[in-house]
Structures are given as C-alpha cells and as structure tokens.
Amino acid sequence: MNRNTKALLWIVAVFAVMAVGLYIGGCGGDEENNDAGTVADTGPANPCDGKKAGDACTGGYCIQKVGDGLECAKECTTIGADTACGTGEGCYMIDKNKVCLTAGTKKAGEACGVANDCEVGAMCVQPEGGSMACYQVCVKDEDCSGGGKCTDTSLGYSVCVAQ
Numbered sequence: 001m002n003r004n005t006k007a008l009l010w011i012v013a014v015f016a017v018m019a020v021g022l023y024i025g026g027c028g029g030d031e032e033n034n035d036a037g038t039v040a041d042t043g044p045a046n047p048c049d050g051k052k053a054g055d056a057c058t059g060g061y062c063i064q065k066v067g068d069g070l071e072c073a074k075e076c077t078t079i080g081a082d083t084a085c086g087t088g089e090g091c092y093m094i095d096k097n098k099v100c101l102t103a104g105t106k107k108a109g110e111a112c113g114v115a116n117d118c119e120v121g122a123m124c125v126q127p128e129g130g131s132m133a134c135y136q137v138c139v140k141d142e143d144c145s146g147g148g149k150c151t152d153t154s155l156g157y158s159v160c161v162a163q
Contacts, residue, residue, distance in 0.1 A: 047072045054095040061097040073099035079157035080121040080137035090120035093155055108136040108160070125159055135159035 048055070048062035048070035055062045057072035065071045076082035076091035076098050085091055085100035092101050092115040104117040111133055112124035118134035126132040136143070137157055138150035144160035151161045 046070070054097060061095065061099055063094045063097075063099060063101075073097075073101060076100050079123065088120075090116065090118075090122075092116050092123065093157060096156075098156070106134045108134050110134050123153075123157065123159060125153060127161070135161070 046069075047057040051057065051062045051070060053062055053064050053070060060073045060075040062070040063073045073094070074084065076084040079091050079093055079098060082091035082098075082100065088103055089100045090103040091098055094101070094115060101116040103120040104112070105119055106112050106117050106122070106124075107119055108122050110118075111131065112118055113132060115124050118124050122134040122136050124132055125135045136145070136148070136159060138144050138148075138160045139158065141148075141150045144150055146162070148160035148162050150158045152158045
C-alpha cells in the first residue's frame with residue numbers, strides 16, 4: 001500500500017470512529033433520552049395552573065395573557081413607574097391588582113385598548129362618556145403637565161385630566 005492510500009484510510013477510519021461515537025454517546029435527540037428512561041425537560045410548571053385571574057402566585061398575581069391562559073405577573077406598589085418593575089415595564093392595575101407588565105408606546109391622550117398599551121407612567125382609562133385613552137398617572141396637580149388636574153379614578157390611582 002502506498003503512502004497516500006494509507007493516509008486516506010486513516011482519515012476514513014477516524015471519521016468512522018467519530019460517527020459511531022456520536023451515534024452511541026450521542027448529541028442525543030429526544031428518542032435517545034426517552035429510551036434511556038428519562039423524561040424530556042418541559043421547563044418549570046406554570047404557577048397559575050389551576051388558578052383563576054386575580055389569584056395570588058409566587059411574588060405576584062395571575063393575569064390573563066393576551067391570547068389564552070394565565071401568567072404570573074410580579075406585584076408592584078406604585079401605579080405608573082415602580083422600582084419593583086424591570087426595564088421597559090410599568091406598574092399597571094389589572095384585575096384590582098398592581099402588577100409589572102411590559103409597557104406600551106402610546107402617550108397620554110392617545111387611544112388605547114388595554115392598560116399596558118400606554119407608556120410607563122400612563123394608564124389606559126375610559127372616562128365617563130368618553131373613549132379609552134392613555135392618561136398620565138399622578139399623585140398631585142403639580143404632576144400634571146399642561147395644567148391638568150389630578151383626578152381620582154376610584155380604582156386605586158389618579159390621572160391627569162385636562163381642565
């Protein structure tokens with residue numbers, strides 16, 4: 001056997017051993033793991049399974065997801081901006097609970113459909129006789145830009161209303 005043939009056979013042998021090793025020890029698909037008697041990891045259980053919207057879950061409350069099902073949303077204390085919420089999240093009133101949700105982009109005065117359509121610091125509110133819109137959350141009149149009045153919503157927070 002010449003030198004080139006030996007080198008080629010050696011390369012083929014190395015690849016064959018590697019292929020057998022991958023099949024036996026595997027980079028395993030689910031079928032290999034299931035044959036070994038293990039169960040595929042499906043992630044942690046949903047803390048809201050078996051509960052209804054508004055029920056407590058670890059660190060928060062179960063809220064209705066857009067689409068279907070419930071998810072656990074982190075509890076917060078200050079409607080609008082709250083340090084308990086992460087970057088890009090605001091504190092919104094959902095099912096009489098204050099929870100952190102991803103904030104929308106709609107500004108005060110813009111039409112909205114759900115609480116977190118509004119940017120951090122605003123809530124989607126439907127005033128008596130009006131349509132739903134984002135309103136700036138406030139504690140006192142001085143919080144309202146443009147001369148608005150801080151008005152109680154009787155929902156646990158106040159919003160700025162134009163005079």
